[in-house]
Amino acid sequence: MVAYVFPGQGAQYPGMGKELYTQKPEAKKLFELANEILDFKITDIMFEGTADALKQTNVTQPAVFLHSVITALTSEKFQPDMVAGHSLGEFSALVANKALRFEDGLRLVHQRALAMQEACEINPSTMAAILGLPDEQVEAICSTIVGHVVVPANYNCPGQLVISGSLEGIQIACEKMKAAGAKRALPLPVGGAFHSPLMEPARVKLESAIHSTTFSTPNCPIYQNVSTTAVKDVETIKRNLIAQLTAPVKWTQSVQHMVQDGAVTFMECGPGKVLQGLVKKIHKEAEVDSME
Structure with a gap:
């Protein structure tokens, strides 16, 4: 097919x-x-x-x-x-x-x-690509960020998940992802937090x-x-x-x-x-x- x-x-x-x-x-x-x-x-x-x-x-x-x-x-x-x-x-x-x-x-x-x-x-925001972590771990880290919108946005393939949220929230999340062992936590050149x-x-x-x-x-x-x-x-x-x-x-x-x-x-x-x-x-x- x-x-x-x-x-x-x-x-x-x-x-x-x-x-x-x-x-x-x-x-x-x-x-x-x-x-x-x-x-x-x-x-x-x-x-x-x-x-x-x-x-x-x-x-x-x-x-x-x-x-x-x-x-x-x-x-x-x-x-x-x-x-x-x-x-x-x-x-x-x-x-x-x-x-x-x-x-x-x-x-x-x-x-x-x-x-x-x-x-x-209306809501200045962005996205970031997280490489090298299991989806479940990325989801768990997102859930620990209080006071900011940070959510999984694109489940692209195993080991590649894009997150979406507020500017400060994504910055905090990227730091936490790197500390957890992500190969990369890369902010993307987009104008907003799509799929959030x-x-x-x-x-x-x-x-x-x-x-x-x-x-x-x-x-x-x-x-x-x-x-x-x-x-x-x-x-x-x-x-x-x-x-x-x-x-x-x-x-x-x-x-x-x-x-x-x-x-x-x-x-x-x-x-x-x-x-x-x-x-x-x-x-x-x-x-x-x-x-x-």
Whole structure:
């Protein structure tokens, strides 16, 4: 069985999508439609913009979504048995399995990006990657930090867990992780504490947007970040999408469940190859490839 997986924020790079645009007429139409929906020429930034320009949240999230979805929709290989996406990538996956229309998925991603940016401005915060400690130990250390929000945010693969929280809380946590034997406790260059309670203002805004968007029954199951198991029920998909902003991304567990359910090949749809590496660390026998 083939699983299609879609990357999240951080996979972007200057020039992304330009080859798709120039070589595939169907891709060009979708990119031009995206320019109309967003009311600015995101293609200019994707194809010709600098890395700094691409780092702006209102650009990054739609750009990664567009590259990922258009790669999948214009591929002759597009016949997944199951899909999953890392954080933002979950919206790409839901377009790929027909739960969301392309236009609706893009609008939701843009609204999500703006809502998250506003939440970051309300609560200055950050994230850090913790390498070389068991998940349980990272969780335990987070729970000892009193007076600050510090929570596990991304279970990326065994030995790699990203934590999220207040600026001071993450600083304290990094010191404790190093003292406990972490190989690295590295603050990340992000603008906020994604997948933590500090994203509650964004969750409220996204909830309203999701409830006003039409979802369809998907043609194959999605393994969502919150639940980690196969989902096809529309109402469950919506609940999980809403919860995702303040809950951790359980990528390790999602991949494990896809393997248990028969996934042999994982195809990464979108920019970069980050998910291929994570899948290999989670399940060494998996076949991984990229559509890019």
